[in-house]
Amino acid sequence: MRVQYEESFRVFARDQAAALRRSAYLLCGDWHLAEDLVQNTFTKLYRAWKRVDDTTKEAYARKALMRAWLDERRRPWRRVENRSGVIPDSGSTGSDPEVAGQRARTRNLVAHALTEVPPRQRAVLVLRYWEDLPIAEVAAALRCSEGTVKSQSSRGLQSLREAIARYDPDLVGVDAEGTA
Template sequence: MRAQDEWGFEEWAAARGRRLYRTAYLLCGNPHRAEDLAQTTLAKLFAHWRRASRMENLDAYARTVLTRTFLAEQRRWSVARRLGALAGSPEVAPHGDADLRVTLLNALAELPVRARAMVVLRYWEDLSVETVADLLGCSTGTVKSQCSRALARLREQLGEPSPYTPA
């Protein structure tokens, strides 16, 4: 890699690395895993920086790499747990956070992996339904229905009444 390309990557990573970490943290709910996910994403981008840097929307591409890395990791961990090859490690709760934030992160952790990814991308990252569908390789209808179900489940867990049921 040329020095100019390397400098371009370092500049981009310094500017966007924190945002990647925050998205990773919302996806997995664990600060250590989030750091690993963000670093893995940056490593993948670095390995293909010449091609990646020419992308029309590099931030969207990085988010796609992050999300797909998270989903692939979850699949691997799920299979390993089912086979009994991986002992479950306790989730590390973030310290110093407000009660509401901890409660919300715990509720997010209860959602299925894909539903959590959809909610984080759709509502935290404020991406359109179409963009989330493209990122996750599914239809827009799937994103809409899964987000609706996930939000209903979050409302139930958090004790917020549904807007569709009479008070």
């Protein structure tokens, strides 16, 4: 690869690594696997770097990440693995400890509940609500119709609500602003 392509790839990888890692973690629920998925994504992206249009590099990376995760889910040794580890907590130095604790608890609750959502629905939820992508881009990334994205989104949100209710029944019936 020519020097100019390598440098532009390095800059892109440096700028996008953290965001891709967070997205990968939300998909798989394991920081180590998320790192592997991001590495696989960057390997695929590096091979195609000359051919990828400047305006679609982020979309290409997201699509490659999604495909790497789906490929990983299909591997036989992943089917029997039980992931019940502790989710790491990062501290916030600028906020009230009680508020920070509640945010961390909520974040952990949602992350645990997200692991119980079926993989296809989880992928739609991460792309729609975490990555904030429009329905058309989610459909393109997952190679499905927009109607499928809408139905999977609806079912995924319902599955997420049910999983949260199992973890914390007190949150049932609470809206996004915390009121009943």
